[in-house]
Amino acid sequence: MIVTYLVLVGAAVLQYGIVLTLVVIPLVIACYYLLSSWNSMRRSQMPIVVGFLASFICLILFVLGVNYLDKFDSAIIFVLAYSISPPLGMLMYVSNRFGEMIKEVRTNAQQVLQLSEEKREQALNQQKVLEAEVDKQTAELRNTLSDLKATQSQLIQSEKMASLGELTAGIAHEIQNPLNFVNNFSDVSRELIAEVSDERRKTNDERDDELVNELLSDIDQNLEKISHHGRRADAIVKGMLQHSRSTSGDKEPTDLNALTDEYLRLAYHGLRAKDKSFNAELITDFATDLPVVKVIPQDVGRVILNLITNAFYATQERAKSEGVDFKPKVEVSTSVVGNTVEIKVKDNGNGIPEAIKEKIFQPFFTTKPTGEGTGLGLSLAYDIIKSHGGELGLTSKDGEFTEFTITFHQLI
Template identity: 30%
Template sequence: MPFKSSRPVSGEEEQMYQNLEVIPIHSEDGTIEHVCLCVYDVTIQASQQQELKRVSQKLEEEHQSQKVLIKKLEDAQGQLIQSEKMASIGQLSAGIAHEINNPVGFITSNLQTLSDYFNSLEKVLKSITQTIGQSKDTALNEACQKILKQGQVDFILEDTAELITESLEGSSRVMSIVKNLKEFSHVDRSEWSYANLENCIESTLKIINNEIKYNITLEKHYAANVPDVFCQPMQINQVLLNILVNASHAIKGEGTITITLQSAGDDFVEIHIRDTGCGIPEEIRERIFEPFFTTKPVGSGTGLGLSVSYGIINKHNGTISVTSEVGKGSEFTIRLPVNPSAEAVDNTDAKAM
């Protein structure tokens, strides 16, 4: 029962909370002659319960915000996978990183602060409960236990701890996805630079993880001492993305994608991407690098992915080729020079279209 307090327990208390227990006193003939009123001051316990509920509610709101952010980010990843133009991917990744990092930062900070608050409140509540439990006042002890049970304090403590853990895990997941997008797009590395192709492959695989994680077995064979290649890393990632997505779409049901990275003499590096998909019929194999040519149903692709990839590799003085057998799968081979010609590097305005 809340009462307006003329003597608050602390400077922060505006009301006193008291439990009122009415005990009838019977006479010898069974009639009630007197009534005993027992009033217990439970202001501190009530305040602690209210604060715990407030923290739990706020934490639940933060947790829901995390779920919304994760859903939006996964949707953005889906859009990124379908994108077939290098510039769009870079801009989208940069926008995601900028828009997501800021709210995730303060959400994570708030969650950590709430965790500290919760730990403090939990310690205080347990200390109060222990102190009352050691009291010789049996009635007070019983009243305290009754309040704790009615307020489901044990459940609130346990559930709040789980909410904190889940929310922090969600925050970590968002930051990890954003990091992968940054590594994939290399928005700060659009110029020519030496790139480790193994890193390019790995960052691209992280982006398409949703496409392959359920039904595709991934095999990777990276040779030792493969030299870095002087290239435009974001464009090479675009090529890898196009080929890997096509490979995953070619596999109906379960299958395998095998990626091999190796040196080809002292001056070239090769990437082989082999799938166990449906394969490409011989009569259309020579046309797959033509603009707007696609074997997918209408509305499922623009037919520019492999054409863009061909243009990018050609601009790097490299080659891209395919071997395929219907019913057994296809293998794409990308061959890049470690150091392309000066003319290729200087021609930075060339468009891979």
């Protein structure tokens, strides 16, 4: 192809001259490439091509007609046209190119705006869906919370009823003792009265006045004992009524020794009423110099009852597993430590594993089998002691013992 091209160039030089050949041949080549790439050419590139073509045309016309240009002005026009055609083409190219760029930018901007609008609408739709889902979840959570509160109230009431049941069992045992005394002394007194009546029916010579006086003295003593045990039963009933009332929230000076001893006996007799075979060694160590503490007796009594009942339960469970060789023991003590008063309840049951010590005061956590505990006893006890400004602590060794300590800081 190169050889052919050189032959054509040589022929053109011989036929038309070197100047015309150097002008025409590049023009022909440019036109060839222009036509071959016309379809792929941008519109903005066309002016520059046209400008260069115009320049070449002017140059050709100038060369061909140089002998005919007799006027200087005509030559200048051709030279000027030849000179400014490429710059004009470049200027038109730049102008059109800027126009294309602006159009592209505008098109892209419109696409971006359209896309942004679609994204915004999509985001709004998603937000509405999320808001609806959040509202739905919130409503479900409210319902769940309401159900949980209702369940919690029922469980708390169940725990109170269980505590009241233990208290009632102990009270029933406590009342049974004075009632037995009243019945026994009443029967004996009736027999004594019958003997006195028999003596009074005798004649003066047969009557033993000394015996009558002894019988009357025995009857008087029996009546005094009946009165004493009747008052004891009355006090127990009044105490039961007091503990069955809801808490008033008023603190009052309280003898913690008496309160602890009372609930110790009630807890023990309550457990004995359920299981006649149960027995445990009770060790009490009450400080004689214990000051009066201002508390709500009903609430603190519930705490003491719960701790002692748990202690008996722990020793009972260990006794079941170890048999007759194990000796259940529960120790209850009070003491003054600095400016505080402490009540301690210790048992030699199975103890509490280290892994669950942190959970022991959590609501609904229990180590008892299903149906035997609500998991609220210690949680309520903890809250009650905290509301008194005190502390409820735990010390335990797995397999050996558990000790709860109630500490009151506010002394009278």
